[in-house]
Amino acid sequence: MLKIDAHQHFWVFDPVxxxxxxxxMKVIQRDFLPPELDFVLRESGMDGCVAVQADQSEEQNAFLLGLTEGHDFIKGIVGWVDLQADNIEERLEHYSHTKLMKGFRHVLQGEANxxxxxxxxxxxxxxxxxKYGFTYDILIFPDQLKFxxxxxxxxxDQKFVLDHIAKPYIKDGKIDSWSAEIEQLAACPNVYCKVSxxxxxxxxxxxxxxxxxxxxxxxxxxxxxxRTMFGSDWPVCLVAGDYTRVKAIVSxxxxxxxxxxxxMIFGGNATTFYNL
Structure with a gap:
């Protein structure tokens, strides 16, 4: 069974x-591209990854899909589309022809609404x-769990996965309300969770x-x-710990x-969820 990192990012750093x-977060104010992650994954005994959008644009989709050429350890892409657009079905139909586009995400945590x-x-x-076989990654803060x-x-019938366990307030030691709402969300059998x-x-x-x-x-x-899967959130995690330390928490x-x-946690569940 493949060992899969279910959540990481690539970017060519743009300060704007x-x-x-x-x-x-100066340590990640630089480019992060496949050759670097390939080395990190091999060093950590991982076989592949799922690359997740870090910018809300279809240009980002093209960038990520382009990176998969010659880097077969990238097993899938979670991209971005404007789910509220009038032509959303046309865009989903378009991406359904790209084998490695597995699902989509919106940065809901940053929305005023x-x-x-x-x-x-x-x-x-x-x-x-x-209809098009796509998954959806839920990126939220604890106050949005009820939604x-x-x-x-x-x-x-839609497959959802909660990113980053909904970012509980670990630094402040808060857990009670988050815990109760995690239980309610997990009661939905169509929802998975990324331990990331x-x-x-x-x-x-x-x-x-x-x-x-x-x-x-x-x-x-x-x-x-x-219904749980390991994700490193590399390279964002580097502000607080290297890949080895982050993986060791879950291991x-x-x-x-x-x-x-x-x-299953380190690959099987991600493979099933994203149809890798």
Missing amino acids: RDSWINDE RALMLEPAFKRGISLLH ATKLAKEFP GMVTEADWHNWTNDTFKRYLDVVFKAFGTK EYCSQFTADEQD
Whole structure:
């Protein structure tokens, strides 16, 4: 079974477009391209990855799809389309002919309208994804979990995956309301969860693997081992820890599970979800 990193990014750094990468994150104010990740993955015993959009444009889709040429360790792409556009079905039909485009994502965490995903135009776009075999990555903060649950219930045939365990407030030690809403979302059998993006929600310079244990307890109790998948969030993770350390958080925690369950978390579930 392939070992898959279900969530990482590539970019050619642009200080204007990538203004979210502020000076506090200087370590990632540079280009990150496939040859570098190929080395990192091999070093960590991983076979492949899913590359996720880092810019909300169809130019980004073309960029990511172009990177797959000659880099067969990139097993799939999660791109971006304007789900609210009048021509959304035309765009989905277009991407259905690209073998490696597996799904789409919108940066809902950054929207002023916290419930944008429940607007009629957005839901119309979501309603068409299943027809073309596309998945949807849910990128949100904890205050939006209740909206994600409503969305998942409304589209039971659509495959959703929650990115970064919804970015709980790990640095502040908050867990209760997030925990309760994770359980509600996980009650939807069409929703998976990426065990990713945790180190950037902690104190970047003062965390240990134990920092994340109680959050992982919640996630694995809620989603189980059949709907969870490891993602590094490389290179964003580098602001708080290198690839080896980030992977070790999940590897150490999952050592309590059977070898088969670990294989699913580190590749099998991503392969199934994204049809890699």
